Amino acid sequence: MRLIIHSLIFLLCISLSICTFAKEGIEANLLAVANNNQLLQYYENGENKGPSIEILQAILKEAQLDAKVEFMPWVRAFSIASNKPNTLILSMIKTPERESDFHWLIKVSNLARVFISLENKPENYVDNLQQAKQKLTAVVIGSAGYSELTEQGFSEKKNLYVVSDGELMVTLLENGRVDLVYGDPVNIQNILNKRGETKVAIRYKEIGPENERSSYIAISKATDVAIVNRLQQAARKFEKTAEYTRLLMQ
Known part of the structure; x- marks a missing residue:
């Protein structure tokens, strides 16, 4: 039982x-x-x-x-x-x-996070943070990239242009509204390719371990x-x- x-x-x-x-x-x-x-x-x-x-x-x-x-x-x-x-x-x-x-x-x-400029605007190319602070950089608000830059002393009042998404970042870069975007170069190039902008080339410093995410x-x-x-x-x-x-x- x-x-x-x-x-x-x-x-x-x-x-x-x-x-x-x-x-x-x-x-x-x-x-x-x-x-x-x-x-x-x-x-x-x-x-x-x-x-x-x-x-x-x-x-x-x-x-x-x-x-x-x-x-x-x-x-x-x-x-x-x-x-x-x-x-x-x-x-x-x-x-x-x-x-x-x-x-x-x-x-x-x-992926990677780097400062990206247009190849046809060599004056905007940077290879360190201090140079980037002298330019206007677009970054997605609330993103990890936004946090990284603000922690390094970047400011919306001085050298940051915050946007809602990567598409808008690329538009601003193409139109010359910003000098740089801070993001993944593969994604930025992909956005350009999908727009048919095959003649628009981007430039950025060689990716190192500090850029990898x-x-x-x-x-x-x-x-x-x-x-x-x-x-x-x-x-x-x-x-x-x-x-x-x-x-x-x-």
């Missing part, structure tokens, strides 16, 4: 665990926020595309979770992910200031720990696949 009772209790615990697992999946209501970036994640022809989107979809599938993806300016995406539980964010550079404010799930890209999919700190654990486990499993390696190299 005691064995039967123990068996029934065990089965009951298993049933409750299964129900709880399913319940978490139903009540998760995950939101994924991102800014439009043609190299990583973007919305086109009614579909979410890009390697970061594919990585997100893979770990969500493995974790048996769903998330609604919304594109918006970076500063709004960051604010929502910082304050709203169950919110994922793509693709965010990990910085010491941000590290403790999010759960970091998986790396989605390697990594971006991640992260999730808000206030998210239920059970959801975070499931996503982290799914991410660790996906990281071991050839598909992840392929997407990270794109």
Whole structure:
């Protein structure tokens, strides 16, 4: 009789665990926020595309979770992910200031941050911070790049022109409204290429270790720990696949 009772209790615990697992999946209501970036994640022809989107979809599938993806300016995406539980964010550079404010799930890209000028304006080329401080630089507000520059003494009142996204940075650079942009040269060149500006060449100092960055999919700190654990486990499993390696190299 005691064995039967123990068996029934065990089965009951298993049933409750299964129900709880399913319940978490139903009540998760995950939101994924991102800014439009043609190299990583973007919305086109009614579909979410890009390697970061594919990585997100893979770990969500493995974790048996769903998330609604919304594109918006970076500063709004960051604010929502910082304050709203169950919110994922793509693709965010990990910085010491941000590290403790999010759960970091998986790396989605390697990139760089450099001062970029137009090749046809050699007078604007810089190879150090002091030279850059004498120029007007466009940077995305609320970005890691914005934080880096302001920490180095750059100011909106003096030498920074803050914008909402990378597309506007490039427009200002093309039009001569700013001398420099601070961002990833591959992304800047990609924006120019998509505009058909094949004759517009950019120039920047050779990339060194101090310029290298990594971006991640992260999730808000206030998210239920059970959801975070499931996503982290799914991410660790996906990281071991050839598909992840392929997407990270794109």
